[in-house]
Amino acid sequence: MRLRNKPWAKEMINDNLDLISVQPTDMQGKWQSKFEKEQPLFLELGSGKGRFITDLAKQNPQNNYIAMEVQEGAISLLLKKQVEMKLPNLQLLLDNGSKLSELFAENEIDGLYLNFSDPWPKTRHEKRRLTYKAFLEQYKYVLKDDGHIKFKTDNQGLFEYSLISMNNYGMKFDEISLDLHNNEGLNLNNIQTEYEEKFSKKGFRINYLKAHF
Ligand SMILES: C[S@@+](CC[C@H](N)C(=O)[O-])C[C@H]1O[C@@H](n2cnc3c(N)ncnc32)[C@H](O)[C@@H]1O
Numbered sequence: 001m002r003l004r005n006k007p008w009a010k011e012m013i014n015d016n017l018d019l020i021s022v023q024p025t026d027m028q029g030k031w032q033s034k035f036e037k038e039q040p041l042f043l044e045l046g047s048g049k050g051r052f053i054t055d056l057a058k059q060n061p062q063n064n065y066i067a068m069e070v071q072e073g074a075i076s077l078l079l080k081k082q083v084e085m086k087l088p089n090l091q092l093l094l095d096n097g098s099k100l101s102e103l104f105a106e107n108e109i110d111g112l113y114l115n116f117s118d119p120w121p122k123t124r125h126e127k128r129r130l131t132y133k134a135f136l137e138q139y140k141y142v143l144k145d146d147g148h149i150k151f152k153t154d155n156q157g158l159f160e161y162s163l164i165s166m167n168n169y170g171m172k173f174d175e176i177s178l179d180l181h182n183n184e185g186l187n188l189n190n191i192q193t194e195y196e197e198k199f200s201k202k203g204f205r206i207n208y209l210k211a212h213f
Helices: 007-015 051-059 070-085 097-103 123-128 133-142 158-168 194-201
Strands: 020-021 043-045 064-069 088-096 107-116 144-151 173-178 207-212
Touching: 007 070, 020 070, 020 097, 043 051, 051 064, 051 070, 051 088, 051 107, 064 070, 064 107, 070 088, 097 133, 133 144, 133 158, 144 158, 158 173, 158 207
Parallel strands: 020 088, 043 064, 043 107, 064 088, 107 144
Antiparallel strands: 144 207, 173 207
């Protein structure tokens, strides 16, 4: 969903460049320097308004997190929250995930979260899906050898596509659920996103997988 640009967003971004990076060209391999402590680094690609990543960062002060989003209108809402919260282990990144391997160095990331990624159902838009092979290639580059991807979606078509795409790429699956909220074990520590709450309330089942290269 496209969010309208906020009239106040640009000024807030410019006033808080210690909390958010905008299309940086010089951060590859240097992300740890943006945080108070050097510790494992996790990325959420397509973080939207950021409820998931802020809850995750609050619950896990022993990790660092980057919320990456291509829409200024969405990440500015997260920035507004972070200006208040000032979580020391959360950084924001406004840029397109298609440039991931220019933004991060090889093996710089410990884990990647994809939550309710846009499904792009038309075949001619396949390349925009965040589990298309060109994205997987970049994830493989930036993730450590033991790094994992965790992916959740209510969209059956995108989930099936992603299983096939990841399998064809030679990825290995650690966990799969076609109904996360009714899987006691996997749901125990689940943190819901904005989309997850909205669509599960409408009765959609949440698909989940954890995989590694
Ligand atoms: C359907 S929303 C889900 C938002 C949030 N993850 C949630 O679950 O509530 C998908 C988000 O991914 C972002 N997105 C899509 N493609 C992206 C890309 N190539 N790079 C960065 N963000 C992207 C969109 O702007 C949008 O905010």
